[in-house]
Amino acid sequence: MTRADEQVAAARANLLEAETSVLHAFASMRASLNRLEEENRQLRQESLKQQNKVYTEQEFAAELKVSPEHLARLRKRGEIEPLNVGGLIRYSSATHLARLEEIFAEKPVRTKLRRIS
Numbered sequence: 868m869t870r871a872d873e874q875v876a877a878a879r880a881n882l883l884e885a886e887t888s889v890l891h892a893f894a895s896m897r898a899s900l901n902r903l904e905e906e907n908r909q910l911r912q913e914s915l916k917q918q919n920k921v922y923t924e925q926e927f928a929a930e931l932k933v934s935p936e937h938l939a940r941l942r943k944r945g946e947i948e949p950l951n952v953g954g955l956i957r958y959s960s961a962t963h964l965a966r967l968e969e970i971f972a973e974k975p976v977r978t979k980l981r982r983i984s
Contacts, residue, residue, distance in 0.1 A: 919961040921950070927958040931967060946970060 868876075924942075928935040941947050942956070947966055950957040 919959055921952070922958045922960070924949070924956050924958065927963070941967075941970065 922930060924938050925935050928938045931938075938947070938958075942949055947958075947963060947970070950959055950962070
């Protein structure tokens, strides 16, 4: 075996060792990322639980700047399902805000465009 062959063999061995090392590093980073994502998910859930507020229909309507009658109509049409706490109608910020934001979102304005010649 010539000196050049020995150098090539040594370089291949170094390359294989480096590839193995990189694979282990990626696996370790992936495991760390998974742990961080799970921790982040748990923190978001805890934050939502701490921020959750329960409102009466009047309080929730005031928070949303709509009339209580409007909320009652949405409830009767089945567009929102309030909580039933001891026979009383209640709304939860964690449960109902996202749904009501969808309902109250501004719809695109439709305009009739005239063709100018």
